[in-house]
Amino acid sequence: MKYPLYLVLTLGLLNAQESDTSNVDVENAEEPAFSTGTSIYADYSQSTGNTNADILYYGLSFDLRGDIGPLKDTEIFFSYSRSDSKVDGDPLEDDENIISTVDLWANQYFISPFLFFQNQKDAIVNLKNRRNIGLGTKISLPMGFSLSYALLPEEEIYDWEFISDSTFIEDEYYYDEGEWEYEFSTFDSTRTLTRHSIRPKVKWTFLDGNIVFDYRFYYKPNISDFEDYLLVNELKISIATFYEALSLSINYNDSYNSQYDYDGSPIKSKDSDISVGLSFDF
Structure with missing residues (x-):
């Protein structure tokens, strides 16, 4: 990161959460049937002078695994991430993902069922909201492989801006010179x-x-038009370090929308x- 002031706060609460056993008979205590993990992170960067920038990332994730x-x-997973960045007063990033x-x-x-929900926003590309709610099945295969299929009803809203009116303002002294003033309007494309x-x-x-190496590829065609499709690649690599509570994480994502x-x-x-x-684990 090139900015001179760089503040990173990363909090990870990834240990299994268990109830207090100080007053419990250890010999008769039962092992918990499930474990939970929580991760919270924030990343803030600021610079002033020749470049004025405010860059903020934050989010959280929660997972529960076991017998409920x-x-x-059963595995229950929830994550929320947010990016809000400006450079010289202009928005650089404004997106959200749930x-x-x-x-x-x-x-x-064997085949296992799952429920899926996702809500996305990316204001920089005028994506006001994209919501998916789906039901699917997953086949777990040997050697760490799995294959899943889901049917996803989707609502996609783009907030488009266009020039609705214009006025030519003449120069006070040179009437053949001046400038145009534009009036902008927006409309939702759902x-x-x-x-x-x-x-x-x-x-x-x-x-x-x-x-840990975790790679996922998504192919999401429109059921009524297979030439309208989305492609998504997600790669996550986590590497433990010499210190047990400290780990290095690498995340790569790319996406393709054939519509554009x-x-x-x-x-x-x-x-x-x-x-x-x-990330630091506590």
Whole structure:
């Protein structure tokens, strides 16, 4: 990061949460049927002078794994992330992402059902909201592979800006010179559709779990028009360090939207980002 003032706050609360056992008979105590993990992070950067920048990232994630009453081998996951950045007063990033999943019989070697919810916002590309709610199934395969399919009803809203009026303002002394003043208006472009979502995944661990490699690929075609589709790649690598509570994380994401792959499109069809960070476990 090139900015002179760089503040990073990363809080990880990833230990399994168990009740207080100080007054419990250890011999008769039962092992907890599930474990939970929580991670909270924030990243702030600021610079002033020739470049004035305020860059803020923050988010949280929560997961619960195990037997939850009658729901055996269940995984519940929730994450929220937010980016809000400005450079010289102009917005650089303004996006938000919420994901929630409930996966039943998650680690069984047969088809398991899951529920999926995602809500996205990316104001820089005028995406006001994209919401997916779906029901799907996952097949767990040997060697860390899995394959899932979901049917995703989707609502997509873009907030477009256009010139609604213009006025030519003449110069006070030179009437053949002047400038145009424009009046801008916006309108919502709402699209409702349903997508197939096909997701192969591989997750490998090395060196007794000290290195975790997690790769996922999504193919999401419109069920009524297969030339309208989304492609998403997600790669996450976690590497433990010499200090047990400290780990290095590498995240790479890229996406492609075929709807905007044409000359003169106001939105680029491809996006990608990569981040490298440290997390502290308590």
